[in-house]
Amino acid sequence: MWLFALPALLINICIILVPAVLTFTAAFFMWDGVGTPAWAGLANFQNMAADPVFWSALTNNFIWTAIFLTVPVCLALVMAAALLMAPKARIVVQSIIFLPRIIAVAVTGRIFQGMIFSPVTGVVAWLNEHGFSISDPLADPDRSLYAVAAVDIWHWWGFLAVVFLSAMRQISVDQIEAARLDGAGFLALFRYVLIPGIRPTLILMLILTVIWSFQVFEFIFIVTRGGPAYGSEVLATFAYRHAFFEGDVGQAAAAACVMSLFGLCATAVYLWLQITDDAQST
Amino acid sequence: MIADRWSRTFSLGLIGVASFSSLLPIVLAVMNALKTTVEIGSNPLALPTQLHWENFSSAWRNAQLGPSLLHSAEVATLTILMVCITATPCAYVLARQKGKFWRFITFYFMGTITVPVQLYLYPLYFIFAKLGLVNSIPAVALIYTAMFSPFAIFLLRTYALAIPVALEEAAQVDGAKPWQTFWYVILPMMRPGLLTVAIIVGLNAWNEFVIAVTFLQNDSNVTAIVRFYNLTGQYSTDWGEMLAAAVTIVLPIVVIFVLLQRQFIDGMTSGAVKS
Numbered sequence: 148m149w150l151f152a153l154p155a156l157l158i159n160i161c162i163i164l165v166p167a168v169l170t171f172t173a174a175f176f177m178w179d180g181v182g183t184p185a186w187a188g189l190a191n192f193q194n195m196a197a198d199p200v201f202w203s204a205l206t207n208n209f210i211w212t213a214i215f216l217t218v219p220v221c222l223a224l225v226m227a228a229a230l231l232m233a234p235k236a237r238i239v240v241q242s243i244i245f246l247p248r249i250i251a252v253a254v255t256g257r258i259f260q261g262m263i264f265s266p267v268t269g270v271v272a273w274l275n276e277h278g279f280s281i282s283d284p285l286a287d288p289d290r291s292l293y294a295v296a297a298v299d300i301w302h303w304w305g306f307l308a309v310v311f312l313s314a315m316r317q318i319s320v321d322q323i324e325a326a327r328l329d330g331a332g333f334l335a336l337f338r339y340v341l342i343p344g345i346r347p348t349l350i351l352m353l354i355l356t357v358i359w360s361f362q363v364f365e366f367i368f369i370v371t372r373g374g375p376a377y378g379s380e381v382l383a384t385f386a387y388r389h390a391f392f393e394g395d396v397g398q399a400a401a402a403a404c405v406m407s408l409f410g411l412c413a414t415a416v417y418l419w420l421q422i423t424d425d426a427q428s429t
Numbered sequence: 430m431i432a433d434r435w436s437r438t439f440s441l442g443l444i445g446v447a448s449f450s451s452l453l454p455i456v457l458a459v460m461n462a463l464k465t466t467v468e469i470g471s472n473p474l475a476l477p478t479q480l481h482w483e484n485f486s487s488a489w490r491n492a493q494l495g496p497s498l499l500h501s502a503e504v505a506t507l508t509i510l511m512v513c514i515t516a517t518p519c520a521y522v523l524a525r526q527k528g529k530f531w532r533f534i535t536f537y538f539m540g541t542i543t544v545p546v547q548l549y550l551y552p553l554y555f556i557f558a559k560l561g562l563v564n565s566i567p568a569v570a571l572i573y574t575a576m577f578s579p580f581a582i583f584l585l586r587t588y589a590l591a592i593p594v595a596l597e598e599a600a601q602v603d604g605a606k607p608w609q610t611f612w613y614v615i616l617p618m619m620r621p622g623l624l625t626v627a628i629i630v631g632l633n634a635w636n637e638f639v640i641a642v643t644f645l646q647n648d649s650n651v652t653a654i655v656r657f658y659n660l661t662g663q664y665s666t667d668w669g670e671m672l673a674a675a676v677t678i679v680l681p682i683v684v685i686f687v688l689l690q691r692q693f694i695d696g697m698t699s700g701a702v703k704s
Contacts, residue, residue, distance in 0.1 A: 148526065148607060151518035152534065155578050158515060162575030163541050166549035166556065173552060180555040226447055229440035236444055242690055243448045246455065249686050249693065251636035253658045254675045255454070261668045262457040268469045268668050270457075305451055309694060310701045317702070333436035348702050355543070355701075362545035365638050369658065383547050390551045391643070403547040410543060 173400035180396045191401035201402070204373075204380040207292055208409070211381065212360035214293075216353060219300050223307035224349075228337050230312050241312065244305030252302070256369035259298045260285065288378030291371050295379055299366045310352065311345060318344035350420060357413040361406050382406045462672035469668050484673035492674050496649075497656035500566060501678075504641075504652055505634040507570035508577065509627045516578045517623065520585035521615050525594075538579040546576075546639050554643055564647045572644070573634050581626045584699055588622035589615065625696040628689060632682060653678045 174191055176184035195201045226244070230237050247255065263270045266283045274281055284294035318341065326340045342349070364383035367373060373380035373388065382402050390399035461469050462484055464477045488494065523535055553572070554563070562568035592615060600610045638654055645651045651659070657678055661671050686693050 148522055151522040151607075151611070155515040155519035155582065156534065158511075158571065158575045159538070159541060159578065162553065162572055163544060163549050166552040167544065169552035170548050180551070180558075222447075226443060229443045232436060232440045233444060236441075240444050240448055241694070242686075244451045245694060246683070246686070247451055248697070249632060249636075249682055250455070250679050251638070251654050251682075253636075253638050253654045254679055257657070257661050257671065258454050258458045258675060261671065262454060262461060262473060268461075268466075268473050270473065272470075273472065273474050301450070301454065305447070306697070308447075310698045313698055314702045333439065352701060358543050362547065364547070369638070383545070386547050386551075390554075396551050396555070399547075399551050403545070403551070406545055407548050410545060414540075414543065 170400045170403050173397055174404045176397050178396045178400075179394040180390070184397070187397060191397045194398060195401055195405075200377050200380060201382075201385060203377060204382050204385040205405075207379065207381045208361050208363070208406075210292065211296060211363055212357055214296050215300075215303075215356050215360050219304035219307055220349075220353065220356070222300075222304045223311050224337075224342070226304075226308040227311035227315055228333070228341055230308070231315050231341070232333075237312075241309055245309050246305070247302045248306040250302075252365045253369050255302055256298060256366055259301075260370060264294060285371055286375060288374075288376040290378075291375060292367075292379040295366050295370045298370060299363070302366075307352065310348065314345035314348040315341055351417070354413050354417040358410040361409040361413075458672050459676055461668060462676045464669055466667055466669050481669065484669045485677065488670045488673040488677065491670065492656060492660050493648075494653060494656065494674060494677055497651055497653040498678070500645075500650055501635050501652040501654065503566055504570050504573070505631045507567060508573040508634040509631050511570060511574040512578050512581050512630045513623055513626060515574065516581035516626065517585055517616065517619060518611060519578075520582045521589045521611060521619075523582065524586045524589035538582055541575075542579045542583075550639070550643065557644065563644055564650055566645075566650060569640060569644050569652075570634070572640050573630075573637065576640075577630045577633055580700070581630060584626055584629075584696065585619060585622045587699075588619045592618050625692045625699075628685070628692045629696040632685075632693070635682060 173184065175187060175189070177187045177190070178184035230240060233240075261268055264283055264285050266272050266275065271281050271283060284290040322344070323336065323340055326336055331339065362383060363381055364387070367379055367381055367384050368387065371379045373384035382405060386399040386402035386406070389395045389402065457473065460477060461473060463480045463482070464484075465481055468475075468477065523531060523538075557563050557568060596614055597610050600614050605613070635652075636654060637652075638658070641652050641655045642658060645655055648656075648659070657674055660674070
């Protein structure tokens with residue numbers, strides 16, 4: 148029987164586990180990817196700690212996490228509740244807000260650059276012509292991270308709303324009706340029935356958000372490459388740049404280890420919550 | 430559900446605004462794909478006065494979209510095949526076997542879902558470079574198989590769990606070997622799950638960026654996404670043509686999405702919704 152699991156396991160170990168262990172090892176070596184690695188001890192981590200770009204990248208990861216724990220989650224919760232109240236519109240609207248999620252990130256990134264943010268061909272250009280003076284946010288080191296976050300929110304929040312909606316639809320109708328008969332308005336219903344009703348899903352999505360926020364790469368690499376002036380640099384773009392453009396794989400590996408550490412913490416919190424939940428329910 | 434008037438109005442308003450903002454960038458892209466660059470510059474929000482379909486033909490020609498779309502289809506097909514072949518038997522075993530060892534394997538696969546690409550990308554790239562596997566489409570499909578199969582295993586496992594054990598026992602009593610039971614009894618019952626897996630894995634392979642842009646560097650074998658990325662930049666000038674290329678790359682996905690919405694939405698939200 149165990150032979151059935153072998154091919155999947157073998158591919159997974161060769162492609163993910165072995166290189167992951169190597170990354171962890173490479174973090175303690177000087178290595179350009181081609182030559183012989185030389186033992187470096189903690190030098191990669193020390194260099195990183197002395198690099199202001201690393202700290203601003205890490206800060207940006209925290210900002211990103213804070214944004215994604217709040218903005219898309221609130222939007223999605225309210226939207227899911229609204230769709231729950233409007234069963235007729237549900238199927239069509241659900242598909243519309245889900246659509247951004249299936250469009251390739253590379254394409255979405257370029258569309259936002261050209262059609263939204265561009266001061267020549269985008270909505271920003273149109274606003275400038277109509278009396279609102281807005282400069283290209285992608286060209287501003289202080290605002291580029293938020294502009295990219297806006298693109299990712301567009302791509303992400305509708306999916307999240309659909310997830311919350313399917314969780315809310317599993318709440319028994321009786322419970323919702325009972326709250327209504329007791330005179331609960333939209334806000335009370337939201338606060339005391341819908342949110343508690345989807346608690347497990349909500350917690351899982353929040354934990355995943357933390358994990359993903361420390362891994363974020365694609366949108367930033369495609370839209371700003373971490374720039375301008377490292378303004379939107381995050382750990383993943385920091386690592387990628389060191390590995391492939393600066394030939395310092397050891398440094399990249401060290402950054403990747405730091406990234407994974409935050410993911411690991413989030414996973415540990417999740418497991419801990421699961422265990423305490425189990426303890427409470429029994 | 431009976432909602433009061435205030436929350437009804439609020440809901441409908443929100444739904445309107447949300448749908449509008451989800452569609453706006455897509456509509457702008459399609460609209461401007463049919464305009465000349467001059468027209469886009471003068472007003473990106475205006476409808477095209479004349480439909481410039483030639484943007485599509487020149488994008489097709491200049492960007493060499495044909496071969497790169499073919500490569501995307503190759504990668505997606507190979508990945509779907511490899512994931513289905515390896516994940517299905519694995520899911521079946523994980524659904525049936527109990528005990529510490531199998532719990533550990535299950536946890537291992539769960540862990541690899543949340544592992545960042547960055548944690549294995551760099552050594553993997555330099556190993557593949559040494560083995561001469563950079564610029565190879567099957568090699569990229571192999572990486573995708575490792576990346577996407579944990580998701581497939583967990584989705585298929587729920588299908589396998591729903592199959593009554595009595596069916597297998599009956600087959601065993603009749604003298605069927607394990608692989609025969611799997612092939613003739615289990616596999617046919619997992620078919621709906623396999624369709625969902627094929628759709629989601631195909632979508633992910635078609636859209637994937639990091640691995641594709643790192644491992645495919647030769648213009649002669651890049652996927653459509655990488656081709657599009659390489660040709661365009663923040664300071665692109667010919668937006669009409671660029672958007673025509675974008676629409677061409679996204680169109681197959683959107684058509685399949687419209688036809689098979691249930692599988693898309695159920696497949697992608699599976700695992701996220703907990704009861």
